């Protein structure tokens with residue numbers, strides 16, 4: 001890789017030990033992927049915020065202790081606990097302590113305390129065409145696809161290095177020539193009512209991820225006025241059933257005004273049509289067959305925006321959650337603050353919903369909560385729930401989640 005003289009000095013340690021380590025990691029990463037240079041990035045989003053292993057804490061603390069400072073605006077993914085209300089998720093003491101150590105390390109290096117997996121709805125929004133280095137799969141796919149910013153699927157620790165150096169190796173999705181669609185998924189045959197139903201999009205995203213794997217899909221047949229909420233749940237699902245880092249939706253996303261634009265004019269050999277039956281099949285795959293009575297409802301994966309919280313409140317319509325059910329809603333600090341000031345937080349709390357900020361529902365300590373089954377409107381949550389927590393789970397619409405929570409009886413709409 002060609003390094004500038006300034007980059008070579010950083011690699012030699014002239015800017016301190018943390019910058020030297022970060023530069024060495026980025027140079028190695030670039031060599032693996034055939035990058036010829038580093039490029040400046042305008043923002044970084046760090047995913048290495050959930051305490052998993054001691055090595056993650058040790059790396060963050062070492063970078064902070066050896067002079068690491070973030071050179072560009074840097075946001076943080078959720079913590080393993082609700083840092084504002086640590087008692088809420090009943091974390092074991094060592095989980096809380098390690099989460100606090102990560103918090104101290106990242107804030108001392110200059111990160112913004114966003115603690116959200118949806119930084120794109122919290123004021124740290126990149127522009128179209130801007131080079132960034134984001135980690136967290138749903139945020140990456142949203143930034144690339146819906147905004148048209150450019151990032152690879154960076155992983156834990158690479159994100160810290162990019163923030164310390166303010167650069168990333170130039171390869172993959174940073175390059176326009178690597179952003180063309182590689183297969184087509186045609187949803188035009190779906191009935192119009194299904195195309196406009198928000199509950200369609202996690203299922204469609206799940207199917208697209210299965211078909212695309214790590215390739216770039218172009219999706220046809222989506223209404224141009226599809227809501228942002230649908231694009232968010234679609235991308236999160238596609239990035240969890242597959243490794244999709246960028247999708248194009250023809251007539252919807254900015255690099256896909258027409259099919260030729262997102263294919264680069266190449267003829268597509270692989271075309272899949274998605275039908276209503278396929279959506280029903282995805283819903284069945286995302287439902288544990290033994291699940292008859294969930295006692296945990298989870299929404300906000302990815303973190304809900306304020307508007308999604310108001311939709312949920314409208315569906316609750318003044319009713320209360322059944323006492324036998326825990327209804328958890330996850331969001332970031334911005335939406336949480338607005339909810340507090342508008343009275344929405346109090347209204348949801350009075351209705352029996354627990355609103356968490358900062359945290360991720362997949363990290364709740366199972367030993368503290370004797371749940372038997374979960375229902376969620378998130379394909380990503382359901383996809384990972386059983387494997388990560390051992391809890392059987394099923395997908396439903398937000399309306400299904402609310403009705404199940406209120407009545408205590410499992411309700412799931414037919415798809416479609």
Ligand code: F3S
Pocket residue numbers: 077078117138236300301302303330359360361362380381
């Ligand atoms: Fe966010 Fe955790 Fe879901 S990081 S996308 S709430 S799995």
